[in-house]
Amino acid sequence: xxxxxxxxxxxxxxxxxxxxxxxxxxxxxxxxxxxxxxxxxxxxxxxxxxxxxxxxxxxxxxxxxxxxxxxxxxxxxxxxxxxxxxxxxxxxxxxxxxxxxxxxxxxxxxxxxxxxxxxxxxxxxxxxxxxxxxxxxxxxxxxxxxxxxxxxxxxxxxxxxxxxxxxxxxxxxxxxxxxxxxxxxxxxxxxxxxxxxxxxxxxxxxxxxxxxxxxxxxxxxxxxxxxxxxxxxxxxxxxxxxxxxxxxxxxxxx
Numbered sequence: 001x002x003x004x005x006x007x008x009x010x011x012x013x014x015x016x017x018x019x020x021x022x023x024x025x026x027x028x029x030x031x032x033x034x035x036x037x038x039x040x041x042x043x044x045x046x047x048x049x050x051x052x053x054x055x056x057x058x059x060x061x062x063x064x065x066x067x068x069x070x071x072x073x074x075x076x077x078x079x080x081x082x083x084x085x086x087x088x089x090x091x092x093x094x095x096x097x098x099x100x101x102x103x104x105x106x107x108x109x110x111x112x113x114x115x116x117x118x119x120x121x122x123x124x125x126x127x128x129x130x131x132x133x134x135x136x137x138x139x140x141x142x143x144x145x146x147x148x149x150x151x152x153x154x155x156x157x158x159x160x161x162x163x164x165x166x167x168x169x170x171x172x173x174x175x176x177x178x179x180x181x182x183x184x185x186x187x188x189x190x191x192x193x194x195x196x197x198x199x200x201x202x203x204x205x206x207x208x209x210x211x212x213x214x215x216x217x218x219x220x221x222x223x224x225x226x227x228x229x230x231x232x233x234x235x236x237x238x239x240x241x242x243x244x245x246x247x248x249x250x251x252x253x254x
Contacts, residue, residue: 010067012079021055022081025089031074035067047077049089084127084177100125100174100182108190113164116190119156123174123182132173132181133157139169139187151175165194 016022024035027049032041038052058081067076080089105121118133130151134143141147150157162168168191171184 007068007070012065012067014063014065014081016058016060016063016081019058019060020083022058022083023055023085023087024052025080025082025087026050026076027078027089029075031069031071033067033069033071033074033076035079036065047075055083055085082177087127087177099180100128100176102183103131103172103174103185106170106172106185106188108168108170108188110190110192111158113193113195114162115158115160116162116168116170116192117156117158118170118172118188118190120172120185122155125174125176125182127176127178128174129177130175131155132175133159134171134173134184135159136169136171136187137167139189141169141171141187143171143173143184162192164192167191 024038024040026033026035026040027047028040028042029047030042030045032039034040035052036056036058038054038056040050040052042048042050065079065081067079069076078089080087100123103120103123105119107119109117111117120131123131130153132143132151133149134141134147135149136142136147149159159168159170167189169187169189171187173184174182
């Protein structure tokens with residue numbers, strides 16, 4: 001942008017990963033300019049990073065960033081867009097390539113036959129964005145898209161739909177705002193509870209069955225019916241300690 005008194009313009013195409021409020025940083029010297037309607041100015045004759053006071057809302061996908069200036073001799077050699085209000089560029093190519101430190105303190109506790117509570121120490125990375133939680137069937141499993149369970153912002157997670165009577169292994173990674181991912185944590189193992197199955201007999205009366213529950217707990221009710229319509233006075237009821245709360249009486253068998 002060198003023409004004295006002219007309104008010099010430039011359009012820079014960028015690809016944004018998501019719709020968000022973006023802070024703009026411009027590396028400029030010897031003057032001022034506007035980028036997406038935000039003002040940037042410096043009197044320094046050396047390259048200086050200057051940021052917008054407020055962010056600009058931009059949509060995901062291909063976006064044309066508009067740059068304008070009427071200052072003769074103003075120079076612009078780099079522009080950054082970031083959603084991190086605390087980010088400060090250093091040098092021209094200031095992309096952060098350093099991954100967060102490895103996560104420690106991973107533990108997993110079974111919560112019945114199908115769930116596990118997983119927790120870990122909070123990452124010390126100043127630009128932490130989220131964690132990745134992975135699951136495998138052995139301690140040496142590979143952390144990839146096939147074993148990724150969830151990407152939570154917090155340092156704990158309740159995993160569910162697990163297999164009963166099985167050992168599951170969890171690893172956690174930390175991901176910063178630049179997408180750098182830490183080395184996986186040491187695997188934490190958990191073994192889910194087994195199902196307690198009991199078979200009871202019930203007497204049918206008026207389309208309902210009454211059974212005696214041996215112990216208090218949560219139950220899934222299964223009814224085994226030998227024919228399309230019940231005409232016998234006895235029906236087998238299988239109970240496993242999972243979902244429906246006991247005591248259960250007048251269990252409908254229709």
